[in-house]
Amino acid sequence: MNLKEITALLRHMTEKQLAGCMRKTESGTSILTPDGMGNYDALWARDFAYMAEYAGDLIPDSLLQDGIEYLLSHAREEDGWYPDRVDTHGTAVYAAGNPEMPCGKANLDNAPFLAIAFSLLLDRMEKKEALSFIEAHIHALWHGLTCIPTDTNGLIWNDPIDPHSPYGFTDCIGKTGSLMMESILLWRACRMLAARLHAYETEAELEQEMNHTALRIEAVLEHTFYDKEGGMLLAATEDCRQIDVWGCCYALSVGFPLSSTCKQRIQAWLIANADGILEHGQLRHTAPGEFWRRLLLHVPQGEYQNGAYWATATGWYMDAVAPADPGLAHKVLEDTVSYFQNKGIFECINGTYQKLDNFVVSAANTYGAAKRLSEAE
Secondary structure (H helix, E strand, O other): OOHHHHHHHHHHHHHHHHHHHEEEOOOOOEEEOOEOOOOOOEEEHHHHHHHHHHOHHHOOHHHHHHHHHHHHOOOOOOOOOOOOEEEOOOOEEOOOEEOOEEOOEOOOOHHHHHHHHHHHHHOOOOHHHHHHHHHHHHHHHHHHHHOOOEOOOOOEEEOOOOOEOOOHHHOOEOOOEEEHHHHHHHHHHHHHHHHHHHHOOOOHHHHHHHHHHHHHHHHHHHHHHEEOOOOEEEOEOOOOOOEOHHHHHHHHHOOOOOOHHHHHHHHHHHHHOHHHHEEOOEEOOOOOOOOOOOEOOOOOOOEOOEOOEEOOOHHHHHHHHOOOOHHHHHHHHHHHHHHHHHOOOEEEEEOOEEEEEOEHHHHHHHHHHHHHHHHHO
């Protein structure tokens, strides 16, 4: 299949997943859940943000707004922390895992992903409607971002003694100290919100604060996490001070400002290690043969977030390597789609291990990558 045919097929797959994952809450709000099997029967902040960003052309404005308002309305009363997820009964949960036995304290990426989705919705609104939406929510949303703990340089900080659950697709992993992927998410949320405030000529003081927060992260992130010997960015400065494959791919995908040497070395590492970090086009979190050194919840090596392969990050890998090796980016896309067609659209895989079929962002994120690859040609 050519790229146009692959993109059309992924569009069809994503439409099917989106239709299958829709649920009605007790209040009558329609929400998009992470899978079409009812396994994750709630609106998850990061999954929703991925759907909005990578498959937003397939989602009505009203459904996006309903989801964002459903999450915004469930900020934690005592501190304004936004939820990891809100179920169909209207129950908000702030940390990953079973509410009775959470994986650490509240997730560090809840507010950044909500801010990213919020920004994307503003792009689809008329100016008057956007200004009204900003006025109603921007100060609470900014508070949700500023209550995330940071180190003295402005990077997201996770206490090794009493850790939060970090980025939600590593929510079982005990990354502590200053955190790389999570800081990039905060940076991106700030840059996206600030750009919308500037475009709509409103909240100039908040815009300045957001850009200042982003600039502080830009000033120190590469120096803090770049491993000159390995040529990659590390996940954290304390526990799990290891190569973060997803974080490196995401940094290049979203255009985080890194030196040309750092970007080139990341690209070279990703290309050289393709066979060890990819399986059927899907990407593991850590370097070949490595597993996370601290877990918040036991996960066997080779499974789930501890060594399985995910299509969630396939598109970021494609974005990262395409400028240096477009043929590899195309092959990764073809391998992923072939697996979807012949085996299923799983949350993650590893050999015969397959976790949760009909996982929406596996399709949606890959669809987004195919669109970006088409636009680049």
